Amino acid sequence: MPGFLLNRLSQSILLLVIVSIIGFTVLNLMPGGPLAQYGLDPGMTQKDVQRLSEQLGLNRPLWIQYLDWAWRLVQGDWGHSYRDGSSVLEVISRHLLATLLLMGTSTALAIGIGSWIGIRGATHRYSLFDYCATVGAMVALSVPTFWFGLIGIYIFTLKLGWVPAGNMYAIGDGSVLDYLHHLILPSLVLSLVHVAIWSRYMRTATLDALTQDFVKTARAKGVSERRILLKHVVGNALLPMITLAGVQLPSLLTGALVTETVFTWPGMGRLFLDSLGYSDYPVVMGLLIFSAILVVLGNLIADIVVAVVDPRIRLS
Amino acid sequence: MTKRPATTSNYSRRDALRMMAIGGAAGVIAPNLLGEPVLARTAPAKPTGRVIVGLGQEPTVFNPLMVHIEVDDGVHFSVFDALFRIDPQGVIQPNLAVEVPNQKNGGISEDGLKWRLRLRDDVRWHDGKPFSAEDVKFTLELITNPNFRSWRTAGHALVRDITVISPTEISWRMEEAFAPYLSFLTETFIVPKHILEKEANPNNAAFNQAPVGTGPFKWGQRVAGDHLELVANPDYFGEGPHIEKLVFKYIPDLTVLYTQFKSGDVDLVGQPYITPDHYGEAKTLPNRVVTLVPRTAFESFYLNLERPQFKDLAVREALYAAIDKEAIIQGLYYGVPSPTETFMPRQSFYFDPNLPLHEFNLNRAGQILDKAGWTLGSDGIRTRNGVRLSFTNSTTSGDPLREQVQQFLQQTFAQLGVEMKISNLPAAVMWGEFWMQSQFDSVIVGSTYLIGADPDVTNRLHSRSIAAKGGRGSNNAQYANPEVDALLDKGARTFDPEARRAIYYRVQELVRRDLPFLPLYQSNAVEGLKKGINGFVPNGNTRTESWNALAWYWAS
Numbered sequence: 001m002p003g004f005l006l007n008r009l010s011q012s013i014l015l016l017v018i019v020s021i022i023g024f025t026v027l028n029l030m031p032g033g034p035l036a037q038y039g040l041d042p043g044m045t046q047k048d049v050q051r052l053s054e055q056l057g058l059n060r061p062l063w064i065q066y067l068d069w070a071w072r073l074v075q076g077d078w079g080h081s082y083r084d085g086s087s088v089l090e091v092i093s094r095h096l097l098a099t100l101l102l103m104g105t106s107t108a109l110a111i112g113i114g115s116w117i118g119i120r121g122a123t124h125r126y127s128l129f130d131y132c133a134t135v136g137a138m139v140a141l142s143v144p145t146f147w148f149g150l151i152g153i154y155i156f157t158l159k160l161g162w163v164p165a166g167n168m169y170a171i172g173d174g175s176v177l178d179y180l181h182h183l184i185l186p187s188l189v190l191s192l193v194h195v196a197i198w199s200r201y202m203r204t205a206t207l208d209a210l211t212q213d214f215v216k217t218a219r220a221k222g223v224s225e226r227r228i229l230l231k232h233v234v235g236n237a238l239l240p241m242i243t244l245a246g247v248q249l250p251s252l253l254t255g256a257l258v259t260e261t262v263f264t265w266p267g268m269g270r271l272f273l274d275s276l277g278y279s280d281y282p283v284v285m286g287l288l289i290f291s292a293i294l295v296v297l298g299n300l301i302a303d304i305v306v307a308v309v310d311p312r313i314r315l316s
Numbered sequence: 317m318t319k320r321p322a323t324t325s326n327y328s329r330r331d332a333l334r335m336m337a338i339g340g341a342a343g344v345i346a347p348n349l350l351g352e353p354v355l356a357r358t359a360p361a362k363p364t365g366r367v368i369v370g371l372g373q374e375p376t377v378f379n380p381l382m383v384h385i386e387v388d389d390g391v392h393f394s395v396f397d398a399l400f401r402i403d404p405q406g407v408i409q410p411n412l413a414v415e416v417p418n419q420k421n422g423g424i425s426e427d428g429l430k431w432r433l434r435l436r437d438d439v440r441w442h443d444g445k446p447f448s449a450e451d452v453k454f455t456l457e458l459i460t461n462p463n464f465r466s467w468r469t470a471g472h473a474l475v476r477d478i479t480v481i482s483p484t485e486i487s488w489r490m491e492e493a494f495a496p497y498l499s500f501l502t503e504t505f506i507v508p509k510h511i512l513e514k515e516a517n518p519n520n521a522a523f524n525q526a527p528v529g530t531g532p533f534k535w536g537q538r539v540a541g542d543h544l545e546l547v548a549n550p551d552y553f554g555e556g557p558h559i560e561k562l563v564f565k566y567i568p569d570l571t572v573l574y575t576q577f578k579s580g581d582v583d584l585v586g587q588p589y590i591t592p593d594h595y596g597e598a599k600t601l602p603n604r605v606v607t608l609v610p611r612t613a614f615e616s617f618y619l620n621l622e623r624p625q626f627k628d629l630a631v632r633e634a635l636y637a638a639i640d641k642e643a644i645i646q647g648l649y650y651g652v653p654s655p656t657e658t659f660m661p662r663q664s665f666y667f668d669p670n671l672p673l674h675e676f677n678l679n680r681a682g683q684i685l686d687k688a689g690w691t692l693g694s695d696g697i698r699t700r701n702g703v704r705l706s707f708t709n710s711t712t713s714g715d716p717l718r719e720q721v722q723q724f725l726q727q728t729f730a731q732l733g734v735e736m737k738i739s740n741l742p743a744a745v746m747w748g749e750f751w752m753q754s755q756f757d758s759v760i761v762g763s764t765y766l767i768g769a770d771p772d773v774t775n776r777l778h779s780r781s782i783a784a785k786g787g788r789g790s791n792n793a794q795y796a797n798p799e800v801d802a803l804l805d806k807g808a809r810t811f812d813p814e815a816r817r818a819i820y821y822r823v824q825e826l827v828r829r830d831l832p833f834l835p836l837y838q839s840n841a842v843e844g845l846k847k848g849i850n851g852f853v854p855n856g857n858t859r860t861e862s863w864n865a866l867a868w869y870w871a872s
Contacts, residue, residue: 032745037385039747043468043500043767045775045790046752046783052383055465055519084376085520094540150571157579165579166572171368171543171563264567264576266541274374274541274568279744 008303012296016289020073023288024066027281033058034082034279056082069285078289079282083275088286091271098168099267101179103256105187107248110194115241117195118202119234122210133203137196148189149262156185166263186263190256194248201244205237212236239310246302249294359558359851359869363548366561367849367868369861370573370582374566375544378535379524380505381459383467387587390862394546394562395442396505396529399433399452400498404855406665406769408498412436412447412506412530414484416498419811428493428811435484439553441508442534448483454509456488458518465519468767470775471500493809495816499770503858506530532557532866542566558851558869562862574598583846586861590842592652592717603847608652608840609854612661615653615762616833617709617725620754622784622794624703630688631705632831637681638728641674645837648720653837658824659765659773661838663856665813666771666820671828674835681732690733698733706735707757710750713740718760721836754784754792762839769857771820774804777827795832 035052038044053059057068069079078088121130157165163185164170169178209215210233218228257269268287275283369390377384380392401411408416414434417423424431439447458464459472474491481487490497508528515521526535532552536545543565548557565582567573574594576582578601590598590606598606617639619626626632641655656662657671690698690705698705709725711718719740726736736758741750750756765773774789775781779796781789800823807819828835843861845852851867 030745031750032742032748034744036744036746036748036751038383039751039790040761040763041385041468042764042775042790043470045470045781045788047788048467048469049752051462051469052465055463080520081376084378085382085524091540098541153572153575158575165576165581166567167565167576167581168542171545171565172366172561261569262572264542264565264569264572266539266566270541270568277744 005300008300012300015296016292019292020070020285020289021066023285024069025062027279027284028062028065030279032279034281037278069282073289078286081275081283082280083278083283088282091283092268092286092290095266095268095271098265099260099269101168101183102186102190102260102265102267105183106191106256107194109187109191110198111245113191114195114198115202115238117199118204119206119229119237121199121203122206123229125207130203133199137200140192140196144258145189145193145256146258146262148192149186149259152185152189153262166265168265186259186265189263190259198241198244201241202237205240206233209233209236239306242305242309243302246298246305247295249298249301359556359867360872363550363557363560365559365870366563367559367865367870368543368563368565368581368583369586370565370567370576370584371586372566372568372570372573372588374541374568375564377524378527379507379518379521380527381455381467381507382465382519382524386859389858389860390564390586390865391544391546392505393531393858393860393863394533394865395527395531395535396507397439397531398502398505399435400502402499402502402768402855402857404853404857406663406857408502408769412439412452424811428495428809429490430487431490432481432487433485435486436553437484439530440551441510441530442528442549443508443511445508445510446483447506447508447530449480449486450483451506451509452486453478453480454513455504455506458507458512459504461518463517463519468500471497472504493811495808495811496767496770496772499768499772502768533562536561552866554866556866556868558867559865562865562868564862577604577844580846583849584852584861585842585844587859588841589861590844592650592842595650595652595842598842598844601844604844605847606842606844607854609843610654610661610663610856611839611841612664612764612766612856613762613839614656614659614661614765615760615836615839616659617836618759618761618833619793619831620756620758621796621832622754623707623757625705625707626758628688628690628700629831630684631690632834634681634684634688634732635729635734636674636831636834637677637684638732638734639674639725639834639836640676640728641836642676644721644724648717648724649837652840652842654840656835656838657828658835659776659827659833660771660820660824661766661856664766664769664771666817668821668824670821671824678728678731685732692733696730696733697735704735705733706737708737708739709758709760710739710741710746710756711760712743712746714742721760751792752783752790754782754794756792760836764859771816772804772808773820773823774808777823777832778804793832795827795830797826797830800826 035049038049057065072079080087081091117133121133124130153165156162164182167182169182215228215232218232257273259265260267260269261273272287275287371387373385373387375388375391377388378391380396397412399411399413400416401409403409410416412435414436415421415423417431417433419426423433435449435452441447456472456475456478459466460469471494474494476489476491478486478488511523511528512518512521515523532549533546534549536547538544543563546562548560567576570588570591573585574590577585598604619632621627645651645653645655657674658668660667685698690700693699709722711722722738726738729736765776776791777795777800778789778791779801781787781791782794783790783792784794803819803823807816810816810819843854848871850869850871853864854861855863
């Protein structure tokens with residue numbers, strides 16, 4: 001195990017360096033840049049823009065800017081946002097909790113509902129339920145999330161008045177109940193796509209497990225279908241799902257760009273969009289590295305968990 | 317300490333006449349809103365209630381001297397005070413200063429070079445420390461500190477020899493006479509010396525995330541990406557504030573912003589206001605007041621005059637005649653903006669209403685081009701001396717209304733034998749080098765020409781402001797007219813408003829004749845608020861609807 005971890009760690013560092021070089025280069029080669037937003041200000045002159053460019057170090061050669069950024073990153077300084085001067089880690093941490101709350105809830109919902117639909121679809125193959133689940137999953141995967149969001153706001157907020165139009169909490173309230181109330185619509189909308197994905201994967205994995213010899217043996221021994229399903233099928237079907245969950249970890253934290261925008265949710269997804277819009281390079285790079293670290297970690301954790309759950313797999 | 321009303325002013329007869337004229341026009345535009353005095357007199361005795369202002373961009377820069385965007389202004393106007401304040405009529409009023417200096421009262425010397433200001437003696441910072449002339453000196457010096465990421469340095473760079481005469485009196489010398497400086501000072505908020513002087517690097521000071529000002533509202537808390545909350549300053553030296561909390565809520569999607577206004581989650585829609593396509597419905601919403609308020613932004617079909625196609629005035633005249641402005645305004649913009657012939661906002665004292673009116677006439681446009689020798693080529697495009705009448709037009713991608721305008725104009729111009737290709741760019745690309753260094757053929761742009769209410773447009777129209785030719789401004793059309801240059805130089809040195817009006821009327825006349833850009837319309841903001849909010853007064857001379865949040869209060 002230690003050898004495996006060391007090997008993976010060195011690969012991961014190399015991967016992060018490559019990702020950061022590509023990200024930094026692509027970002028900085030885009031014309032425009034962080035000072036473009038001042039181009040229409042009646043009082044901002046070209047001289048002002050040049051002065052700011054020098055102060056921010058944007059006039060230095062790209063490779064020097066990269067080395068400077070990377071060196072500071074190694075020392076734990078992720079840089080400062082061009083927009084408000086706050087440290088990048090502070091900016092990210094300000095948005096992290098909101099995303100964790102939304103994505104955690106929607107993922108829990110998606111795994112719970114999606115697994116149930118998938119298992120039931122597999123055990124009742126070609127039933128009305130199975131067909132409906134298949135069609136429903138296709139619709140959920142095909143229709144853009146923002147459309148579901150707007151329709152949800154129109155029906156449940158404007159017409160029925162059941163849930164708020166958006167926001168994480170009502171300003172001035174902020175009680176647990178208020179948070180939950182605000183969480184209902186965005187988490188349900190966001191979980192729609194994930195329910196669809198999980199249900200499809202779970203259905204396939206369950207079907208696969210159902211055809212295995214140990215299931216036939218259990219049946220031959222007279223074990224009840226319910227016990228077979230719970231004890232033998234679900235456990236085995238969940239195994240490939242662990243890898244899926246590992247891969248989905250980064251998206252869990254980098255958030256849902258569109259959903260956060262539609263529901264005015266102050267999370268990482270919106271931060272990413274905003275920072276890109278303002279060409280706030282330090283924050284965009286911070287998010288990119290943060291996301292890359294999560295991808296690496298997610299895969300690593302998934303590998304370890306699979307090995308622990310399934311003794312047939314040996315990491316070494 | 318003396319307690320003076322915040323609106324103390326020194327109106328001259330001319331100022332009063334100007335106010336009456338412009339106030340009358342504004343009254344027609346916003347009859348429901350201007351009925352209230354700027355600072356309410358019937359407000360509750362104690363700050364009560366809360367107003368939530370919905371904004372399309374997130375305010376992030378709270379040190380008002382640092383480089384920032386429009387949306388940050390609402391916070392700056394609420395937390396800080398400037399020496400002067402500009403009212404909706406464009407008249408400069410005293411704020412931290414006791415009076416507005418001019419050549420008559422001796423505040424500004426006859427040659428415009430020496431300035432002397434008297435300051436209020438009853439102002440305290442939010443932390444209880446007294447405000448004094450030292451703070452003003454510190455502020456003006458910080459702006460020109462080469463290590464500080466300050467916003468605009470124009471005007472401030474001319475200030476020399478700042479002298480604190482007493483805690484309530486300050487003077488300085490200007491390197492050259494610069495009349496617009498008074499207007500610049502209405503947007504220059506004073507920061508506390510006793511806090512910022514201790515900072516090694518003012519760019520990353522803790523103050524920048526939790527500012528301390530003298531304004532009607534104190535810093536409350538910020539939930540990044542969501543909202544920020546200001547609380548009433550009960551020790552404010554002027555009238556107000558009358559609300560206990562002022563909240564700026566960030567809602568990036570404009571449809572969602574409007575939806576939250578409809579559902580009652582936000583009390584007032586701030587920048588960028590209600591989109592034109594929702595104007596018709598918004599007017600019918602119960603318990604809401606929705607009004608069109610003139611902005612200073614002006615939309616134009618902006619040309620790069622160094623392109624051979626556009627060097628010929630006949631081409632510019634023909635293209636202008638081929639633009640069906642009425643169809644664009646009524647058909648595409650739901651009748652929200654107002655047609656204009658100039659860059660000067662119509663609410664300005666310096667707006668020239670006598671400019672020749674545009675007329676859409678495709679035949680005339682064709683005749684102009686025929687007469688100028690632009691003949692149709694075999695490919696259906698006009699040419700002259702080897703130059704094809706073909707160009708690209710750019711605007712920010714993702715703006716569906718402007719894209720429709722482009723397509724509409726593309727078809728109209730094609731009928732004239734003019735080829736217009738569309739090439740749009742993201743905002744962060746568009747307004748960078750491409751715009752600043754005049755790398756475009758033509759663009760559709762909405763821009764403001766004035767700072768505050770001052771008519772000086774040197775930065776946009778003077779030939780020494782052409783950045784692409786090494787100039788220091790943003791005359792990106794590369795417009796050069798010696799008479800305009802001379803007038804702008806004279807206007808910046810002239811302090812008398814009547815004399816300046818004649819100068820800027822002539823500038824507008826020349827620009828209308830030369831057509832470095834083809835004027836489309838002046839923007840109107842669709843401002844919406846809940847019924848019951850009193851004291852709200854739009855002010856086209858500031859960049860924010862929240863310029864006077866100190867006067868807002870809920871009807872009991």
